[in-house]
Amino acid sequence: MMLAFLGVVACTPDPEGRIGGDGVAIEGLPAVPPMGWNSWNTFGCNITEQIVREQADALVATGLRDAGYRHVIVDDCWAAPLRAADGSLQAEPSRFPSGMAALGQYLHERGLKFGLYSGASDQTCTQLLGTYPGSTGSRGHEEQDARTFADWQVDYLKYDWCSSDSDHGEQVTAFTAMRDAIRDTGRPIVYSINPNSGVADMVPGAEFDWGGVATMTRITNDIAPVWSTNADSSGPQGVIDIVDAAQALAARVGPSAFNDPDMLVVGVDGNPGLTLAQQRTQMSMWAMMAAPLIAGNDLTRMSTQTLDLLRNRAVIAIDQDERVSAGAPVDDDAEIWARAIGEKGLVVSLTNRDDHPRPMSVSLSSLGLVGDVTVSAIDAWTGRRYQAEAGEITVDVGVNDTVLLQIA
Incomplete structure (x- = not known):
C-alpha cells in the first residue's frame, strides 16, 4: 500500500506579510489553541x-x-x-x-x-x-x-x-x-x-x-x-x-x-x-x-x-492536535475540507448546505491517497466506521449537518 497525502494549501490575502515578524507574539504559551x-x-x-x-x-x-x-x-x-x-x-x-x-x-x-x-x-x-x-x-x-x-x-x-x-x-x-x-x-x-x-x-x-x-x-x-x-x-x-x-x-x-x-x-x-x-x-x-x-x-x-x-x-x-495545522477546502469545494493531524493523519469534514438530507462523497485521489490503498474512516461524532469503495468514501449527511471523518 502507498499512502501519500498531498496536503491542502490555502491562498492567503496578505498584502504586507506577517505583521510583527515570524516569531510567536507571546512566548511561553501552549502551542495548541486555547x-x-x-x-x-x-x-x-x-x-x-x-x-x-x-x-x-x-x-x-x-x-x-x-x-x-x-x-x-x-x-x-x-x-x-x-x-x-x-x-x-x-x-x-x-x-x-x-x-x-x-x-x-x-x-x-x-x-x-x-x-x-x-x-x-x-x-x-x-x-x-x-x-x-x-x-x-x-x-x-x-x-x-x-x-x-x-x-x-x-x-x-x-x-x-x-x-x-x-x-x-x-x-x-x-x-x-x-x-x-x-x-x-x-x-x-x-x-x-x-x-x-x-x-x-x-x-x-x-x-x-x-x-x-x-x-x-x-x-x-x-x-x-x-x-x-x-x-x-x-x-x-x-x-x-x-x-x-x-x-x-x-x-x-x-x-x-x-x-x-x-x-x-x-x-x-x-x-x-x-x-x-x-x-x-x-x-x-x-x-x-x-x-x-x-x-x-x-x-x-x-x-x-x-x-x-x-x-x-x-x-x-x-x-487540539499538536500538529497545529488548519484545514481548507478540497478541490475548492466549500462543503468538503481536509486537515492534516499528527504525523500522517487526516481529517475530512463534509457539510451539507442543502435544505434536504443527501449522500456526500469524497474521492481518495482528491485527498492525495494514491496507489493500492485500503481506507476506512471513523465519524468523530458517532463513532461509526465507513469503508472506502470504488475510490471514494460516501456518507449520508443531514440538513446543515457535518460529518467529521478521521481517515485510518
Missing part, C-alpha cells in the same frame, strides 16, 4: 462577580474543565467608568466587590485560568457605543495596564479595536504596543485581538496576517447564533458565513498563532437560533480550523445536548 468560556454572548454588560463564579463552578462540575475548557474570560463592562487616582484600572465596585485579583484567585484555585477584556483605543466597545459610561480603554496606558493585568495574575487578554478610525497604521501601533507591554511583564498571557469594528467586506483581521502581534486574531465581525446573515455586511455573521470567510486563511495558523472565527454559539439563545445539526457544524468546522474553542452559553442551565456537543472528546482532540 479553550474556555466568555461572558459576552449570554450576559453582555450584566456580568457580575457572582455570575463568573457560578459559570466557573459549572465548568468544573460538568467536566468541561477536564475536557480542556479552562479560560474564564470576563468581557466588556467589568471596569469602573473611571480609573483610580494613579491612573490604574479598577473593578466596578457594585458588581465586582471583591476586585479582579480576588476573582482571579478564585478561578486559579479551581484549576482555571483568568481572562479579561480591554480596548485598544481610549474606549471599550460599549463605551464607544454609549451603552456603558467612561473612557477606560488601554490606549496610552499599555504599560500600566499590562502591569496591572500581570499583578492580577491574568492569563488571557481580549483586546478590542473600538474606534471609528480603522487606519491600518494606527491599528498596528496600538496592538503592537500592548503586545510589547505584555512581553515586558514576563507573564505568558494569551493575547487575543479583534481589529474589526463593524467593518464591511474584508475586515482588517482577514486582510492582514497579525500572527507576529497576537496569539489569536479575529478574522470576521461578530458571530450571531444563526446559520447565515448577509456575509458582506458590517453586522454580525452566521456560522456558515464565518466558515466561508476563514477558508482562505489556513496558512496563517501554527503553534501559538491562531485565526479566531469568534466564540462558539453552541447552546446560546437566539432568534431563530441554530438547530442541533448547525451547532454540530460549528463545532466541527472550528475544530477543522484549529480555532480557539471559547463557549458563550449559560453553563448553569445548558441542556444535555449542548453539554454533549461541547464535551465531545474526539472533536476536541482534532482541534
Whole structure:
C-alpha cells in the first residue's frame, strides 16, 4: 500500500506579510489553541462577580474543565467608568466587590485560568457605543495596564479595536504596543485581538496576517447564533458565513498563532437560533480550523445536548492536535475540507448546505491517497466506521449537518 497525502494549501490575502515578524507574539504559551468560556454572548454588560463564579463552578462540575475548557474570560463592562487616582484600572465596585485579583484567585484555585477584556483605543466597545459610561480603554496606558493585568495574575487578554478610525497604521501601533507591554511583564498571557469594528467586506483581521502581534486574531465581525446573515455586511455573521470567510486563511495558523472565527454559539439563545445539526457544524468546522474553542452559553442551565456537543472528546482532540495545522477546502469545494493531524493523519469534514438530507462523497485521489490503498474512516461524532469503495468514501449527511471523518 502507498499512502501519500498531498496536503491542502490555502491562498492567503496578505498584502504586507506577517505583521510583527515570524516569531510567536507571546512566548511561553501552549502551542495548541486555547479553550474556555466568555461572558459576552449570554450576559453582555450584566456580568457580575457572582455570575463568573457560578459559570466557573459549572465548568468544573460538568467536566468541561477536564475536557480542556479552562479560560474564564470576563468581557466588556467589568471596569469602573473611571480609573483610580494613579491612573490604574479598577473593578466596578457594585458588581465586582471583591476586585479582579480576588476573582482571579478564585478561578486559579479551581484549576482555571483568568481572562479579561480591554480596548485598544481610549474606549471599550460599549463605551464607544454609549451603552456603558467612561473612557477606560488601554490606549496610552499599555504599560500600566499590562502591569496591572500581570499583578492580577491574568492569563488571557481580549483586546478590542473600538474606534471609528480603522487606519491600518494606527491599528498596528496600538496592538503592537500592548503586545510589547505584555512581553515586558514576563507573564505568558494569551493575547487575543479583534481589529474589526463593524467593518464591511474584508475586515482588517482577514486582510492582514497579525500572527507576529497576537496569539489569536479575529478574522470576521461578530458571530450571531444563526446559520447565515448577509456575509458582506458590517453586522454580525452566521456560522456558515464565518466558515466561508476563514477558508482562505489556513496558512496563517501554527503553534501559538491562531485565526479566531469568534466564540462558539453552541447552546446560546437566539432568534431563530441554530438547530442541533448547525451547532454540530460549528463545532466541527472550528475544530477543522484549529480555532480557539471559547463557549458563550449559560453553563448553569445548558441542556444535555449542548453539554454533549461541547464535551465531545474526539472533536476536541482534532482541534487540539499538536500538529497545529488548519484545514481548507478540497478541490475548492466549500462543503468538503481536509486537515492534516499528527504525523500522517487526516481529517475530512463534509457539510451539507442543502435544505434536504443527501449522500456526500469524497474521492481518495482528491485527498492525495494514491496507489493500492485500503481506507476506512471513523465519524468523530458517532463513532461509526465507513469503508472506502470504488475510490471514494460516501456518507449520508443531514440538513446543515457535518460529518467529521478521521481517515485510518
